[in-house]
Amino acid sequence: MSSNETAYLDLLKHVLENGIKKEDRTGTGTLSTFGYQMRFNLQENFPLITTKRIPxxxxxxxxxxxxxxxxxIKFLLEHNNNIWNEWAFKKWIESSEYTGPDMTNFGLRSQQDEQFNRLYEEQIDLFKSxxxxxxxxxxxxxxxxxxxxxxxxxxxxxxxxxxxQLKEVIDSIKKNPDSRRLIVSAWSPEDIPNMALPPCHTLFQFYVADNKLSCQLYQRxxxxxxxxxxxxASYALLTHMIAHECGLEVGEFIHTLGDAHIYLNHIDQIKTQLSREPKQMPTLHLNKNITSIxxxxxxDIEIQDYNPHPTIKAPVAV
Incomplete structure (x- = not known):
């Protein structure tokens, strides 16, 4: 079993066993712990979880x-990527211009009411179009x-x-790799009220040693x-891409978590995942002709030899 997959599975077990029940803004409820860190060796493989399929x-x-x-979200929809739809859709249905059926609290209602879910799917398809x-x-x-x-x-x-920030940090990695200021922040207090979702992954820092680029993320x-x-997988990929541009190898991805939580309607799915035997993690291939991220x-980005267990579906808390 890869130590990279073990790091994630150990997190699941830790929160299942030690998490405290807490309420949250979505109304779903969570098991939560505060403060946790995982380390992933990017030299070993690409850390794309195999105990369920990750797209x-x-x-x-x-x-x-x-x-x-x-x-x-238009760019994402053009690439058949729907992971940010709910937050944009929420803005639409709460606007004065929306005159369709009541979509209040659509995240939970679509899970609990099959008839409402069909109505929701119709409205989100119209929205995407x-x-x-x-x-x-x-x-x-x-x-x-x-x-x-x-x-x-x-x-x-x-x-x-x-x-x-991103361009400046890449330039700094090239010119001053020993700097302790190789940081990009997404947390701007002034902009928080006007964001669809305040950034969960708030700050990341790079570190160069032995010709290897490592990255640490703080996720609130x-x-x-x-x-x-x-x-x-996203920050591992970002580390690979920047290392590629800077002529470095990859080192570690270190993932530091603030409020690490399991939604109460994900517990059965997690138990299913933990019952599965991990497989070999894949490898990443970047187009070598691209010189800038x-x-x-x-x-230009390809994963090879990825043969995971099947997808495990679970509702998104919005």
């Missing part, structure tokens, strides 16, 4: 969306506010300028079953 295409397209500084085909609607209701990509690429300053809020496998497209 890597969604991870790579979302990361490219972040890197581009984009904050509109308008985002893709109506430019004015997309500009207004596809926007999520100044979420991750905006902070990474256009951090607002007090004098009205912007800072391209961690949905362990659905979100964390995506976050692990800002030029990567989804087709």
């Amino acid at each position: 890597f295409r969604l991870i790579s397209s979302e990361l490219i969306w972040f890197i581009k500084g984009d904050t509109n 308008r985002i893709l085909n109506d430019a004015d609607f997309s500009r207004k209701y596809g926007e999520l506010g100044n979420v991750y990509g905006k902070q990474w690429r256009e951090w607002k300053t007090s004098n009205g300028n912007t800072i391209d 809020s961690a949905d362990i079953f659905l979100g964390i496998p995506f976050n692990i 800002f030029d990567f497209e989804v087709s």
